[in-house]
Amino acid sequence: MLCKEHKYQPFVLRNLEKFGFKQPTPIQMQAIPVAIHRRDLIANAPTGSGKTLAFLLSILHQVHSEEKIGYRAVVVSPTRELATQIFDHLRNLTSGRKVRCCLLTKNSAMAQAQDPKMRQKYDILVTTPLRLVHAIQNKEADLSHVHSLVLDEADTLMEKGFLEQVDEIMAACTSSQLQISLFSATMPSSVEQMAKTIMKDPVRIIVGTQNAATELVDQQLVFVGQEEGKLLELRNMIHRGFKPPCLLFVQSIDRARDLFHELVFEGINVES
Incomplete structure (x- = not known):
């Protein structure tokens, strides 16, 4: 073509x-x-x-x-x-x-x-x-x-x-x-x-349905309650056998910095 x-x-x-x-x-x-x-x-x-x-x-x-x-x-x-x-x-x-x-x-x-x-x-x-x-x-x-x-x-x-x-x-x-x-x-x-x-x-x-979620990615919605629940759920995912590498998206540079230190404290190999 x-x-x-x-x-x-x-x-x-x-x-x-x-x-x-x-x-x-x-x-x-x-x-x-x-x-x-x-x-x-x-x-x-x-x-x-x-x-x-x-x-x-x-x-x-x-x-x-x-x-x-x-x-x-x-x-x-x-x-x-x-x-x-x-x-x-x-x-x-x-x-x-x-x-x-x-x-x-x-x-x-x-x-x-x-x-x-x-x-x-x-x-x-x-x-x-x-x-x-x-x-x-x-x-x-x-x-x-x-x-x-x-x-x-x-x-x-x-x-x-x-x-x-x-x-x-x-x-x-x-x-x-x-x-x-x-x-x-x-x-x-x-x-x-x-x-x-x-x-x-x-x-x-x-192409496809406008603004539809991609079918190439397995997506889940998890209710975490408050802000602290996000880190708890992330820990649970890792302990359940989730295998990195993975990408984490956050709202701000400050939040990225905080999450970086929290994950390092958990002994997780992380880059920010």
Whole structure:
């Protein structure tokens, strides 16, 4: 399909085959043609459905010339961990080809990418909102040639904590040809309506039931009473034979710090 219908370059197809890609998933089959035709896009699909590959393949279809005009595509993700995962996928897809990609997060080594002499050597930028805003404000990133802006985990990026940063990023993308794509597992109606105010007649794609829980994860709801009950239930889960590794999500940095110390005291190997 990718070869016959969308005329992808051979290096993309070779790398897809190399990393075990056999056929596109439903979100890829629906989102890629829309993005290739330069339409703004709001796409919802469950976790693990192939959203990352959908927007990366769309970008690579459009970023293929040897022009050194600076960033032509930007992918924004809410956390550095997600940004790093996306960047790793991108490097795999561009292996053996001179598509210049860079990762901009707090922990990444970006001295060269932020050097004015080096900026125009990159085609695709993967970043987090705060780092990119910092780079824009310090004139370390020129987004005037960006034709494709992707917001991954868009429901999170459109919330209050990130919205001002996203607005500043969009204001810096001054190209009249800018295409905006929003990808997420869930999209509350209030966030969707807000997104539409900054997009041009977006195409809406929903794979599966909108905002439904993923069937790929076994989920349980446990009543714990008060705050102290959360740690007690966590201890009980471990004693019942639950085998790490696992991810724990908490409401704030302070709560993460407290939980870290509590788990260390319990003799559990933990990172925060």
